[in-house]
Amino acid sequence: MAPLRIGITGAADIARKNVRAIGIVKDACEVVAVGSRTQAKAQAFIQETGLAGRAKAYGSYQAVLDDPDVEAVYVPLPTGMHLEWVLKACAARKHILLEKPLSLSNGDLDTMLGAAREAGVQLMDGTMWSHNPRATAMSRVLQAQVAPVRDVRATLAFRAPETFLANDIRVQPELDGLGAIGDVGWYCVRASLLAYDWQPPQSVTAHPGAVLNAAGVPLYAGATLLWPRASESEPQRRATLTCSFESSITQDLIITGDGGSLILDDFCIPHHEAQQTFTVRCHTGVGFQDLAVGTTVTKEEHRLTLPEPQEAAMWREFTRCVRAVQAGGAPDENWVGRTATTQRVVQAWYDSVRGGGCTR
Amino acid sequence: MAPLRIGITGAADIARKNVRAIGIVKDACEVVAVGSRTQAKAQAFIQETGLAGRAKAYGSYQAVLDDPDVEAVYVPLPTGMHLEWVLKACAARKHILLEKPLSLSNGDLDTMLGAAREAGVQLMDGTMWSHNPRATAMSRVLQAQVAPVRDVRATLAFRAPETFLANDIRVQPELDGLGAIGDVGWYCVRASLLAYDWQPPQSVTAHPGAVLNAAGVPLYAGATLLWPRASESEPQRRATLTCSFESSITQDLIITGDGGSLILDDFCIPHHEAQQTFTVRCHTGVGFQDLAVGTTVTKEEHRLTLPEPQEAAMWREFTRCVRAVQAGGAPDENWVGRTATTQRVVQAWYDSVRGGGCTR
Structure with a gap:
């Protein structure tokens, strides 16, 4: 063909x-x-x-x-x-x-x-990054080793130069008014959806301290996302996200569940195209030792060799x-659904920032 | 003597x-x-x-x-x-x-x-951990390589067994009513104070989704702390903290500044008493590459051999x-001051959780 x-x-x-x-x-x-x-x-x-x-x-x-x-x-x-x-x-x-x-x-x-x-x-x-075979491998490991997921912490940031902050389309309200939330925050939201198997959160609340430019476009924002409990007795499921045009380059993602944590520091743009990794910190049977000569956390690095970039x-x-x-x-409804859910959460984050959220 | x-x-x-x-x-x-x-x-x-x-x-x-x-x-x-x-x-x-x-x-x-x-x-x-020579080494590296600090993200958590959640003094309001905030959150607050050279934050606001037991004692809580800007044109300085009795064991600390990030996953109780590490991710001159075959972040592991536990x-x-x-x-006023500031921030976090903060 x-x-x-x-x-x-x-x-x-x-x-x-x-x-x-x-x-x-x-x-x-x-x-x-x-x-x-x-x-x-x-x-x-x-x-x-x-x-x-x-x-x-x-x-x-x-x-x-x-x-x-x-x-x-x-x-x-x-x-x-x-x-x-x-x-x-x-x-x-x-x-x-x-x-x-x-x-x-x-x-x-x-x-x-x-x-x-x-x-x-x-x-x-x-x-x-949603199409990276690493994302599929992460989903598998989340199910096999980390599940059930309880916490996601994701940050995507870069330090935009002055020219960007003055002129880029991403700081102009009529062109890309969601600013850092729509640009880099998007990927954090997507990561939290991956972690919670594409279920939408029940609430999205901005953290205090969001930074907006003079035109009201977010340059920095944080948010807490809450998911419905699986059952009454289950701990809450949540994500704590931050995105920024004013911090140095950061792509940290930590997904924690009862079995362990999945960790990577290049979740959006991998450090290397052809060789990629993520780490799983295993928690099974782990506790602080009583006289605390240390903890017994074990770490396992997953390494992928990829034939093509994401x-x-x-x-x-x-x-x-x-x-x-x-x-x-x-049309493939999976992708349409992921797109729509990500967009709605991004919008809710922005609305919470603009509406006061818990912004001070 | x-x-x-x-x-x-x-x-x-x-x-x-x-x-x-x-x-x-x-x-x-x-x-x-x-x-x-x-x-x-x-x-x-x-x-x-x-x-x-x-x-x-x-x-x-x-x-x-x-x-x-x-x-x-x-x-x-x-x-x-x-x-x-x-x-x-x-x-x-x-x-x-x-x-x-x-x-x-x-x-x-x-x-x-x-x-x-x-x-x-x-x-x-x-x-x-405040007395660990590693903390001193971290302070030095923060000043030399990371400064100025813009963001702190810290989580301390463990999954408490049912007996703990039913009987431990840390879940009883009259004994240790600050719960997870006073117990594990304390260390996150202390880490953020280390990062900001012991200056107290100007605001402490709880995140939504705090979990309290039936007696009102926090089992999970998040907070955003904001520090005064160094000057009008400076980006804001902040910390995003979470603490939990209901997540698996987590001791993640990431301190990000213009020069890089300091990262460790055992900041409170080191994995090993005698051999300890922390990592600095260098950001100087780093950006996303234009056609994005990767990023050029470099990592440096600092390794300490310690004669005695912290x-x-x-x-x-x-x-x-x-x-x-x-x-x-x-009496040494440095330690008294660090103690008092940590306690006041912990109290503010608890008050924000109990007073509604941005809790939902």
Whole structure:
């Protein structure tokens, strides 16, 4: 079967990374069109990313949607533009891989989900690490060694330079008003959902001390998420999340259950593409020793050798989903559900920050 | 100089650990008396801990204070009894090493601090890890490599057995009503104070989802602590803490600053007495790579070989302070200040949990 034909709407930086990823899985999919605000910009992107001679350059996003050659679109536009272009893509019956966050409101989210459902197109968000085989291995280990999960602690942060804090789309309310929560907080939320087997939390409450820029966009935020108890006598299940544009680079994830803890410090962007690890700290039968010459915690490192980077795995999975629809099946509801739940929790976190939450 | 002569009021489990520690530093101090509710109990404790022939057994705590041989007392009594016995020890001019938490109210704390000051006796809390040479090494590395600190994330937890949750003094309001916050949360607070060079936070707010037992004693709690900004343009400084009697054993501490992160997973009770480590993740010049084939974080393991366990170091330090007072100096205000600040933050955390904080 010929590779799935992808069009890209917008020459964003993150699109370069995805062009590289699509190049790695060229047996599965290929970029056949790039649309930007001007044809010159689209052409420049095509030249820079090695797509010359293989992809058409368009001077508008609509032209990509109008191209009958294009089977699916990758939409890396600012969040504030998602509603318009998702609806247009649905109208054109193109499958959609959409950058996160999806929307700036739950209303927009529902409209997009409804349009994709009605058009019968696959909608998937661009969360690369969700498609990493390491995530599957983590799920298996959570079930086998850590379960039941009681606590998740996740932080994703980087220290944005002054130019970013002044100009980046992620600090502008109309473009990406969820700020750090929508950008890096998204991945922490996704990690907590993985840990709790994709069940949505029952409450999301911002911590005090959220930092907003002058336009009200979050630059730092923390939150506690609570999940329903499995039963009356069960301890509560929770997640404590922090995200930041003003801390140095941090990707810490600790998932603790009765059996142990799963730990990694590169959960979103792995330190190495081809060799990845996570650690399980085993707690079974462990206690503080009475005269405390130490504890007897044991640690086990899980090591994976991966043939392709996680973003390549994402494009394989998206292609698989689209092919299934093209073969007469339905869009993969698992991914749609994960996308929607992540977005709703992110929105709740933002609403709690803006509404006061327990912010001081 | 002959060893400092210590009396112990109460045959608590934690006292066994301290008898062992005092035995290790026998050139510095020694146990000469043990008082319990009955002389038989005191005698049994003395037999079991190898003090036979070296320590006198008393059938009351007061008898220990009345013994002119005793220069200082170790008070491992339940917190609810601290005020009475600290005041009596001060009246008897005995120096005091007091188990944490210190008090069940700020009023009691102030009364104890005032009495110790007036009597001119050293008051020190029983936070063993504070005296570990590793803590000093951590402070040095924080200043040299991590500074300025922006974020602290600390969790101390263990899964208490049913008998503990039913009967332990740490779940009984009149004995140790601060529960998990006073017991394990104390160490998280202390770690955050170490990270911020012992400055008190400006606010302490409980997270939602605190778990209290039927008598209102915290079994799980989280909190965000905020410190004053160093200047208007500086990012906020904060700590996110969790403590629990209902999670499996966890001692995670991550201190993040502009230069990197200091990380350890045994900050309170080291995995090994004689060989200890902590890790510094260096962030200088690090960013996510553009096409994200990975990040360039480097890690450096600091390894210490320690001649004595941390609780032995605590008894050396207490002895040093007492000897300085006996030589005509003043009690060490550093330790008194650290004790008092930790206690006030712990109290604020508890008050925020009980007062609603942002608890749901």
